[in-house]
Amino acid sequence: MAALSEEQSILKDQASSWVETQLPVQKFREFRNSNSDGGFDPEAWSAMVDMGWTGILVGENYGGSDLGYLTFGLILEQLGRQLCASPLFASAYVGATAINLGGSDAQKQHWLPKIVDGSEILTLAVDEESRHQRSHTACTATAADGGYVLNGAKTFVLEGMSATTLIVAAATADGSVQLFLVPADSAGVTRQPMQTIDSRDYARLSLTDVAVTADAHLGAMYGDSLYNTVLDRACAGVAMEMLGVGCYSFEMTLDYLKTRKQFGKVIGSFQALGHRAAELYSAQEMARSCAEAGVIAIDQGADDEAAMSALSKAKTGEFLFDMSNQLIQIHGGIGMTDEFDAGLYLKRARVLETTYGNQAMHRDRYATLLGF
Amino acid sequence: MENASQLQSFREDVKGWVAANFPASLAGVDLAGLAGGESGARASDEVKAGMETWRQRLAEKGWGAPTWPVEFGGAGLSDREADVIGEEIHQAGAYNPIPHMTGMGVTMVGPTLLEYGTDEQKARHLKGIASGEIRWCLGLSEPNAGSDLASLSTKAEDQGDYFALNGQKVWTSGAHISQWCGALVRTDSDAGKRDGISFVMLPMQQDGVETRPIRLISGVSPFCETYFTDARAEKGDLLGNLNDGWSVVKRLLQHERQSQTGGRGVSMVDAEPLHVKAQRFVGVDDSGALADRDLRQRLVRNYMDATAHRLTAQRITDEAAGRVEVSAAASILKNSNTRVAQGKAELALEIMGSQGIGWSGDDFAEDELGIVREWLSGKAMSIYGGSYEVQNNIISKHVLGLPETTQKG
Numbered sequence: 139m140a141a142l143s144e145e146q147s148i149l150k151d152q153a154s155s156w157v158e159t160q161l162p163v164q165k166f167r168e169f170r171n172s173n174s175d176g177g178f179d180p181e182a183w184s185a186m187v188d189m190g191w192t193g194i195l196v197g198e199n200y201g202g203s204d205l206g207y208l209t210f211g212l213i214l215e216q217l218g219r220q221l222c223a224s225p226l227f228a229s230a231y232v233g234a235t236a237i238n239l240g241g242s243d244a245q246k247q248h249w250l251p252k253i254v255d256g257s258e259i260l261t262l263a264v265d266e267e268s269r270h271q272r273s274h275t276a277c278t279a280t281a282a283d284g285g286y287v288l289n290g291a292k293t294f295v296l297e298g299m300s301a302t303t304l305i306v307a308a309a310t311a312d313g314s315v316q317l318f319l320v321p322a323d324s325a326g327v328t329r330q331p332m333q334t335i336d337s338r339d340y341a342r343l344s345l346t347d348v349a350v351t352a353d354a355h356l357g358a359m360y361g362d363s364l365y366n367t368v369l370d371r372a373c374a375g376v377a378m379e380m381l382g383v384g385c386y387s388f389e390m391t392l393d394y395l396k397t398r399k400q401f402g403k404v405i406g407s408f409q410a411l412g413h414r415a416a417e418l419y420s421a422q423e424m425a426r427s428c429a430e431a432g433v434i435a436i437d438q439g440a441d442d443e444a445a446m447s448a449l450s451k452a453k454t455g456e457f458l459f460d461m462s463n464q465l466i467q468i469h470g471g472i473g474m475t476d477e478f479d480a481g482l483y484l485k486r487a488r489v490l491e492t493t494y495g496n497q498a499m500h501r502d503r504y505a506t507l508l509g510f
Numbered sequence: 511m512e513n514a515s516q517l518q519s520f521r522e523d524v525k526g527w528v529a530a531n532f533p534a535s536l537a538g539v540d541l542a543g544l545a546g547g548e549s550g551a552r553a554s555d556e557v558k559a560g561m562e563t564w565r566q567r568l569a570e571k572g573w574g575a576p577t578w579p580v581e582f583g584g585a586g587l588s589d590r591e592a593d594v595i596g597e598e599i600h601q602a603g604a605y606n607p608i609p610h611m612t613g614m615g616v617t618m619v620g621p622t623l624l625e626y627g628t629d630e631q632k633a634r635h636l637k638g639i640a641s642g643e644i645r646w647c648l649g650l651s652e653p654n655a656g657s658d659l660a661s662l663s664t665k666a667e668d669q670g671d672y673f674a675l676n677g678q679k680v681w682t683s684g685a686h687i688s689q690w691c692g693a694l695v696r697t698d699s700d701a702g703k704r705d706g707i708s709f710v711m712l713p714m715q716q717d718g719v720e721t722r723p724i725r726l727i728s729g730v731s732p733f734c735e736t737y738f739t740d741a742r743a744e745k746g747d748l749l750g751n752l753n754d755g756w757s758v759v760k761r762l763l764q765h766e767r768q769s770q771t772g773g774r775g776v777s778m779v780d781a782e783p784l785h786v787k788a789q790r791f792v793g794v795d796d797s798g799a800l801a802d803r804d805l806r807q808r809l810v811r812n813y814m815d816a817t818a819h820r821l822t823a824q825r826i827t828d829e830a831a832g833r834v835e836v837s838a839a840a841s842i843l844k845n846s847n848t849r850v851a852q853g854k855a856e857l858a859l860e861i862m863g864s865q866g867i868g869w870s871g872d873d874f875a876e877d878e879l880g881i882v883r884e885w886l887s888g889k890a891m892s893i894y895g896g897s898y899e900v901q902n903n904i905i906s907k908h909v910l911g912l913p914e915t916t917q918k919g
Contacts, residue, residue, distance in 0.1 A: 406913060505809070
């Protein structure tokens, strides 16, 4: 992995041991089986708040630690390894990114401390169709009475039922797509849970004549670029979680290759499987380089931040797609059972693949950014 | 000296030196081709003289092998500093011909000699390599010992103060133009397959050595069949211990993989970015995207794979943090470099259509012909230095700790 500062190493080790001991995948399974409301365990969430993870992207003057995207990414990777469910990514990564990039001083003063202390859960509401795309937004924001009125519908909103504030992407009169902070309990907002394969919290939203004040409008001066940059950074974060899901899937598979016996030998002694493991491991190393490069590019303010984000989502996606399929295949019959964890990883893998654009979309975006 | 500002001032010094010393007569000349010995004969006298001057100047600085100790012809520099030299020479449009001129000398024989050689062997052999004056080949593979190298049968018999070699080697790079050879030979036929092998060094200019160039699918003959008939290797030129040649060659092959993990070679395929070539041959649609969408997706995949390879090589260097170690990562990088390079060449051919299937003649531009030859010669990348499959064996066994998958003798 990337060379880390001492502070980053400490935080990463802390996250790794906390996740393994406090929130292993069995906890997620128990939670799924309990049919509880909401997509996550509230105790685990408040522990994350107490550990300061919600403040990693927030400046010290707003109560955060400002440790940056690579640091946050390392934690997302650890959470991915055990399929930990929480609104950390939606609120403290994507939400904080939107406020940091687009917020006025007053908006930052209002929202960032609430993200840090967990009293607000923000989430981005962008998708309107079944396939993520950025070129068309039907949801509208019309200026009225010194504020705006929003109309439209959104789907696949992460932590959509738990969120307290929705960051809604809507087209304005000048044709650009802008972001609006909409309290989830506003008049005219209705939301319904979507039941997805990964048993997390997603919602379908409808916005009917939802009135918001002018201070709900984020980054008016940036046109479409705020919307695009927030999505780019979100993708780099998803890639880090995908890396964790994929690496843990690889470790489970490698362990099985070394212990499962057939024909009197461990199955990892068969060359077909040894080579498959070698290919997956090589793909994992390439994926790690790309995922880390995505968040590092943000921290460095690199010119090619958008391209690196597309690279990170596409290459990590490619690895996780193959890895999650081989996780099932190499485990054979046991991999098909609900009792074994492999299925949970496969399901989470496909949801993450779909989140904010699949591999093909990001390859297309990469080509466009490179000028062909 | 490793901190950033010292490295930067070192870089400035290198830049100034290259600007002052790279002969003007060599500007724009295909030095890689010249140094490889393929097109050397066609070069003008002026270019040949410039090349010799440039070699001498680099050799005096110890920059033929910058990381080697000064006493053996190197400059005693760190890997980072050596990288800086390579980068600045490349930046200036120049080329360091010495590694190329020594065949396997700088990349493989030298580093192995530094590790396994006696003081006397180092003193005798290393300077000639670092200066680019002595070209080395390696006699490893045999007709029946390719991926299964340890099944080799070339014999070396103890004749008192020398070994007498008998047998045939194949794929000996540049054997017909080399002065010295490092050969893997069987010194104990009764021992286990990997236990009776030794590594010896011998001069190529002797009666018992005969070389026959092999013509390849790309039309060139960089490799030979090499026949030993009572060829003589002095006892003093046994590298490592008797019957311990397998350890020596494993190390040698690690250095080989390291040298094949993606250097800054001069490549026809790289001369014009593939997407620009595609825009030229294939055209674009109304949105400005390549008209062939299927090609476009595959092109992006290749670009992404190339970036992933570069980032991984960089990450591994950063993680090693100055530790000089030929890590297991070399197998991963060799395979990814191969995949990217072969994929790139295939895409270039596809993009050029019928201009991408020319062999010779005026119907085809020089760069088009060059790309076709490079596509053909590049097929060797997944075969030499331990094939793609052998690298995967190494990853599965040595990196992942899976059981041995091949049969041992």
